Amino acid sequence: xxxxxxxxxxxxxxxxxxxxxxxxxxxxxxxxxxxxxxxxxxxxxxxxxxxxxxxxxxxxxxxxxxxxxxxxxxxxxxxxxxxxxxxxxxxxxxxxxxxxxxxxxxxxxxxxxxxxxxxxxxxxxxxxxxxxxxxxxxxxxxxxxxxxxxxx
Numbered sequence: 001x002x003x004x005x006x007x008x009x010x011x012x013x014x015x016x017x018x019x020x021x022x023x024x025x026x027x028x029x030x031x032x033x034x035x036x037x038x039x040x041x042x043x044x045x046x047x048x049x050x051x052x053x054x055x056x057x058x059x060x061x062x063x064x065x066x067x068x069x070x071x072x073x074x075x076x077x078x079x080x081x082x083x084x085x086x087x088x089x090x091x092x093x094x095x096x097x098x099x100x101x102x103x104x105x106x107x108x109x110x111x112x113x114x115x116x117x118x119x120x121x122x123x124x125x126x127x128x129x130x131x132x133x134x135x136x137x138x139x140x141x142x143x144x145x146x147x148x149x150x151x152x
Contacts, residue, residue, distance in 0.1 A: 049074035049132050051111075053146035055130060064124035064152055065102070066090075068132065069116040076111045076145070080135050083117060085150070086128030090119045126152055 051073035058065045066085055070076070083091035090098050096105045097118070104118045132146035 027056070048141075048143035049076045049145060051076055051145050053132055053148075055146075055148035057152045058148050059107075059152040063120045063122050064126075064150060065118060065120035066124065066130055066150065067116060068130070068146070070106075070111050070113055072113045075113075076134060078106050078108055078111055080137060081106070081111060082133045082135065083119075084131050084133065085119065085121075085124050085127075086089050088121075088123065090121075091117055124150060126150055 015069060024040060052071045054069050054071050056067040056069075058067075068083065078094040081091065081094075082089060088098075090096065091106065094106075094108050096103055098119055102118070102120055104116065106115050106117045128150040130146075130148045130150060131144050133142055134145045135142045
């Protein structure tokens with residue numbers, strides 16, 4: 001056996017590298033196509049907003065008033081927000097669901113720092129959960145971006 005033949009025979013290198021590249025390309029294409037087929041690409045684009053809310057509660061004449069204020073963070077589109085108190089929807093689709101002359105609403109467009117929502121009702125009770133729920137547009141993805149408990 002001659003030593004020169006061991007270093008001079010490189011026939012198998014090219015086909016092995018070609019096969020490895022073809023497998024890598026196939027795996028990458030399968031991952032990209034699978035992401036779009038399963039709809040994972042839509043969910044990546046719509047991350048829930050990072051916003052902070054403060055809550056204040058008061059009681060008068062049997063009615064409990066819930067004051068909610070956007071303290072800071074990302075602005076939130078008003079039509080993507082629902083507010084529930086004790087499971088009862090009080091704000092949704094950019095407007096109040098409960099009507100009262102004492103109630104005030106978030107703005108119709110974007111909810112930004114300093115914007116507030118005030119709702120009162122005799123159906124609210126101490127210990128009710130107050131939730132601000134964000135819903136992604138064109139999707140069924142939701143996230144609770146603010147939460148508190150009625151404490152009067």
